[in-house]
Amino acid sequence: MRILHVAAAAAAALAATASVLANSPAMATLPVDAARPSLASCVAKWNRQRIRIDPIPNPNVRVTWKRGACAVSVARLADNFVFTCRINAYATYQCPGHGDDLTRLSVAYRMWNAQINRAGVLRLDPPVPLAHYERREGYILPWNKRGQLFKGLRFIEQQSGQCQVGFSMQLNAPPDSVARCFGSNDIIYDPCFGRTSITSGSIIACAVAPGARAFIRFVVTALA
Secondary structure, three states: OEEEOHHHHOOHHHHHHHHHHHHOHHHOOEOOOOOHHHHHHHHHHHHHOOOOOOOOOEEEEEEEEEOOEEEEEEEEOOOOEEEEEEEOOOOOEEOOOOOEEHHHOOOOOOOOOEEEOOOOOEEEOOOEOOOOOOEEOOEEOOEOOOOOEOOOOEEEEEEEEEEEEOOOOOOOOOOOOEEEEEEOOOEEEEEEEOOOOOOOOOEEEEEOOOOOOEEEEEEEEEEO
């Protein structure tokens, strides 16, 4: 069983992406992109061509522009798929018939910078100024008073499984709104934060690393 927590976060690619998240200019203002005018043209082309990928609405979209070429990645967290549509030889977005494994993308890439609204229209997210989030032992506390993620924070994938409520190997004396969770993918997520007390059926946010603004959307199926 693999473990996702502070010690494991220092390992392999996760450490690198945590470093990117903590130190890159992209984290000072989200989303930041030197090619933003080009991103806008990518968005305009998408909307003109009336590309549609369910679900709609969808806040988990990334628009990129590299070497003069547009790409739009649309994530579907419910099954951890991502559909990356690229401009083909006919100057038209071409989307794959099957999604790729969302979890194989780097954490930094999954910091979404656009969303599709209820009308199916793609829009870039406005820049979000650097926020001073409340923290606990380095971890960002993700939920606001309305039970939503604070601006600038993102869910990057979805998992589910059992959780030990009021227990964490990473936080001292955690309350019953904190848990250590065991994903069905054999990864341990620690710490995970609930909006309030965590019960079976709760949707909670599991940290990727201390200070990271990326979280795992975790569905609690049972209490361990």
